Amino acid sequence: MWELIRANRRKSIALFIVMGLMLMVLGYLIGEAYWPRGGGVGGLAVALLVWGIWSLVGYFAGDSILLKSSGAKQVTPDVHPQLFNVVEEMKIASGLSHMPKVYIIDSPAPNAFAIGRTPEKCSIAVTAGLLAILNRDELQGVVAHETAHIHNRDIQFMTYAGIMLGTVVLISHMFLRSLWFSGGRSSRYRSRSGNRNSGQGQAIVMVVAIVFAILAPIMARLLYLAISRRREYLADASGARFTRYPEGLASALEKISGSKEDLKTANKVTAPMYIVNPLKGKGKKLANLSSTHPPITERIRILRSMAGGAGYADYQSAYEKVHGKKSSVLPQSALADKSAVPVLIPGQEEMAGAGQKSSRREFGDVVRAVNQYLFLFCAGCGLKIKVPPEFKKKQFPCPRCKTQIEVPLAEMATVGAVLESVDQGRQETQKDYDMVYRRKRSEWESFRCNCGKTIQLSPHFSGNYLDCSNCRRKIKIELPQI
Amino acid sequence: MLGYIIVIGLIIVAAMFVIGAYNSLVRLRNQVKNSWSQIDVQLKRRHDLIPNLVETAKGYMKHERETLENITEARSKAMGADSVKEASKAESELSGAVSKFFVVVENYPDLKANQNFLSLQEELTSTENKIAFARQSYNDQVLFFNNKIQMFPSNVIAGMFNFKEADYFEVETQAERDVPKVDFGD
Numbered sequence: 001m002w003e004l005i006r007a008n009r010r011k012s013i014a015l016f017i018v019m020g021l022m023l024m025v026l027g028y029l030i031g032e033a034y035w036p037r038g039g040g041v042g043g044l045a046v047a048l049l050v051w052g053i054w055s056l057v058g059y060f061a062g063d064s065i066l067l068k069s070s071g072a073k074q075v076t077p078d079v080h081p082q083l084f085n086v087v088e089e090m091k092i093a094s095g096l097s098h099m100p101k102v103y104i105i106d107s108p109a110p111n112a113f114a115i116g117r118t119p120e121k122c123s124i125a126v127t128a129g130l131l132a133i134l135n136r137d138e139l140q141g142v143v144a145h146e147t148a149h150i151h152n153r154d155i156q157f158m159t160y161a162g163i164m165l166g167t168v169v170l171i172s173h174m175f176l177r178s179l180w181f182s183g184g185r186s187s188r189y190r191s192r193s194g195n196r197n198s199g200q201g202q203a204i205v206m207v208v209a210i211v212f213a214i215l216a217p218i219m220a221r222l223l224y225l226a227i228s229r230r231r232e233y234l235a236d237a238s239g240a241r242f243t244r245y246p247e248g249l250a251s252a253l254e255k256i257s258g259s260k261e262d263l264k265t266a267n268k269v270t271a272p273m274y275i276v277n278p279l280k281g282k283g284k285k286l287a288n289l290s291s292t293h294p295p296i297t298e299r300i301r302i303l304r305s306m307a308g309g310a311g312y313a314d315y316q317s318a319y320e321k322v323h324g325k326k327s328s329v330l331p332q333s334a335l336a337d338k339s340a341v342p343v344l345i346p347g348q349e350e351m352a353g354a355g356q357k358s359s360r361r362e363f364g365d366v367v368r369a370v371n372q373y374l375f376l377f378c379a380g381c382g383l384k385i386k387v388p389p390e391f392k393k394k395q396f397p398c399p400r401c402k403t404q405i406e407v408p409l410a411e412m413a414t415v416g417a418v419l420e421s422v423d424q425g426r427q428e429t430q431k432d433y434d435m436v437y438r439r440k441r442s443e444w445e446s447f448r449c450n451c452g453k454t455i456q457l458s459p460h461f462s463g464n465y466l467d468c469s470n471c472r473r474k475i476k477i478e479l480p481q482i
Numbered sequence: 483m484l485g486y487i488i489v490i491g492l493i494i495v496a497a498m499f500v501i502g503a504y505n506s507l508v509r510l511r512n513q514v515k516n517s518w519s520q521i522d523v524q525l526k527r528r529h530d531l532i533p534n535l536v537e538t539a540k541g542y543m544k545h546e547r548e549t550l551e552n553i554t555e556a557r558s559k560a561m562g563a564d565s566v567k568e569a570s571k572a573e574s575e576l577s578g579a580v581s582k583f584f585v586v587v588e589n590y591p592d593l594k595a596n597q598n599f600l601s602l603q604e605e606l607t608s609t610e611n612k613i614a615f616a617r618q619s620y621n622d623q624v625l626f627f628n629n630k631i632q633m634f635p636s637n638v639i640a641g642m643f644n645f646k647e648a649d650y651f652e653v654e655t656q657a658e659r660d661v662p663k664v665d666f667g668d
Contacts, residue, residue, distance in 0.1 A: 081601065081604060081605070082604055082608075085604065085605070085607075085608035085611075086608070088608070088612065089608060089611045089612050089615055092520065092612050092615040092616050092619070093615035093618070093619075095619055136607070140611075242615075377597075
C-alpha cells in the first residue's frame with residue numbers, strides 16, 4: 001500500500017517539473033516579448049508570483065472554497081446514520097488514521113467527491129440524490145472510491161496540478177488578450193528606440209511567445225487530463241479492493257450514469273473532483289482526450305470483468321480483457337502485491353426495488369435533515385412529521401389523527417449547536433469535556449445541565465457531544481448502558 | 483592494534499543489528515496490539531447492540547425463542563473469551579447466530595417495519611462490516627509480525643527476548659458457509 005503512495009509522489013514531482021518548466025518558459029517569453037533586454041526575468045518572476053499566491057490560497061483554503069461553492073453542508077450522524085457507518089467502514093478498510101468529515105450536497109443529481117489537503121483533514125461530500133437512489137452496497141462502493149482518492153493522496157496531487165494548469169491558462173490568456181487590445185503599441189515603442197536589429201529579433205521572440213502561449217495551455221491540459229483519468233482507474237481499483245465487492249461500485253456507476261440531472265453547482269474547475277463528470281451535456285465529442293474521467297460504461301465493464309478477485313492484479317487483467325490489448329493502467333508497484341483478494345459474497349440485506357416514489361421521499365427527508373428540520377413521530381398514529389427550523393409553536397394537532405403533538409423547542413435550538421460541537425469533538429478527541437450524560441434509553445428524555453438548564457434529547461440524536469445552549473458547557477453524551 | 487579495532491568494530495555492528503531487530507519487533511508487536519484494539523472496539527459495540535435487538539424483536543417473534551436464546555448465549559460466550567483464539571471462535575459463532583436471525587426476520591413484516599429495529603439492523607450490519615475490515619488489517623499485521631519472528635536472523639533476537647507469535651483472528655469457515663436452515667412450518 002505504501003509503495004503506491006510513494007509511486008504517486010514520484011509521479012507528481014515529475015509532473016510538477018514538466019508543468020513548472022512550461023510555466024517558467026511561458027513567463028520568460030512573454031516578459032521578453034513585452035520588455036526587450038532583461039524583461040524575461042521580470043516575466044518569470046510575475047509568473048512564479050501568480051502561481052505562488054494561487055498555491056497558497058489552494059493550500060490553506062482550497063477545501064473550504066470548494067465545499068462552499070458546491071453548496072455542501074456538514075452533517076451529524078443522525079441525519080444519515082448509514083452514510084456515516086459506511087464512511088467509517090471504509091476508514092477502517094483503508095487504514096486511514098482519521099475519520100473524514102461528512103458533507104451532503106442539497107442536489108438531486110447523484111454525485112460525490114472527496115477533498116482535503118492531508119488525509120487527516122479531509123472531507124467526503126455526497127449529494128442527497130445519490131443517497132436516495134443507491135442501496136447500501138452501492139453507497140459503500142462510491143464511498144470506497146472517494147476514500148481511495150484520499151488514501152492514494154490523489155486530492156493534493158490533483159489540486160496542485162490543477163492550480164499549475166490554472167496559472168498557465170491564466171497567464172497565456174492574459175497575454176493573448178493584451179495583444180488583441182493593444183496590438184501596435186509595443187512595436188511603436190520599439191521603432192522609436194531605433195535599434196533595427198533588436199527590433200527584428202524582438203519580432204521573432206514575439207511570434208515564439210504567441211505560439212507558445214497558444215500551445216502551452218493545451219499541452220498542460222492534456223497532461224493534466226491524462227493523469228486525472230488514470231487516477232480514476234486507480235481509485236476504482238482501490239475501491240474494489242477495500243470493499244472486496246466490485247459489483248457495488250459498478251452498479252452504483254450504472255445508476256449514476258442513468259440519471260439525467262446536471263449538478264448545477266459544479267463547474268469546469270471542480271469537475272475532475274467528482275466521482276463521475278457532473279457536466280453531462282458538454283464536451284461529448286472529444287470524449288477521450290479532453291475528458292477528466294474515463295467513459296463510465298468502460299469503468300463499469302472493467303469492474304464487472306473482475307471475476308477472479310478484488311485485488312489490483314485482477315483489475316489490471318480485467319482492464320486488458322475489456323480493451324483487448326496489453327497495456328498497463330495501474331502503476332507497477334500496485335501490481336507487485338500478489339496476495340489473493342477474494343471477492344465478498346453480497347450481504348444478506350437486499351434492498352430490492354426501492355420504488356421511484358419512496359426514493360423521492362427519502363431524498364426529501366435527507367434534504368430536510370440537512371436543513372435542520374426536526375422529525376417527530378405522532379404518538380397517536382405513528383405518522384412521521386417534519387418540523388421546519390423556524391417553527392415556533394409549542395404544540396400542534398397531528399394532521400392525520402388530530403392528536404396534540406408537543407414540539408421540543410429546546411431540541412430545535414440545539415440542532416445548530418450540535419453540528420459545530422461534532423466538528424470540534426472530532427478534532428479535539430483528546431480534549432476534556434465539561435460534563436457527561438449517559439443516556440438511559442433511546443427515547444425522548446431530558447436532563448439538567450450543571451447550570452440548571454433542562455436539555456431535551458431526541459431519540460434520533462446520535463452525536464457524541466452537545467453544547468448547552470445556556471452556558472456553552474460541552475456535554476458528552478454516552479450510549480445507554482446495557 | 484588492528485585486531486582490537488576489528489573486534490570492536492564487529493561488536494558495534496552486532497550491537498546495532500540487535501538493537502535494530504529488537505526495535506522493529508517491538509514496533510510490529512505494537513501494531514498488532516493496536517489493530518487488535520480496533521477489532522475489540524467493534525466487538526464490544528456488537529455486544530452492546532445485541533440485547534437491544536433481542537429486546538425489540540421479542541415482542542414480535544413469539545415463536546422464535548430458540549433463535550433469540552442462541553444469540554444471547556453466543557453473546558455471553560463471546561464476552562467471556564480470554565484469548566484471541568477463543569474470541570475468534572466465539573465471535574464467529576455469534577456472527578452465525580446473528581445472520582441466522584436476520585434470515586428468520588424475513589418472516590416478520592411487522593418487525594421489519596419497526597423504525598427502531600431498522601436502525602438497530604443498520605448498526606449491526608455496519609458493525610459486522612467493520613469487524614470484517616478490521617480483522618483483515620489485524621491479520622495482515624500478524625502476518626508481518628510472525629514472519630519477522632520466524633525468519634533468520636531476526637528469529638534469534640525474537641528467541642532471546644521471548645517474543646511470541648500472535649494468533650490470527652480466523653473465521654470458522656464452516657459456520658459462515660453453512661446456509662442457515664429456515665423452517666417455514668410452525
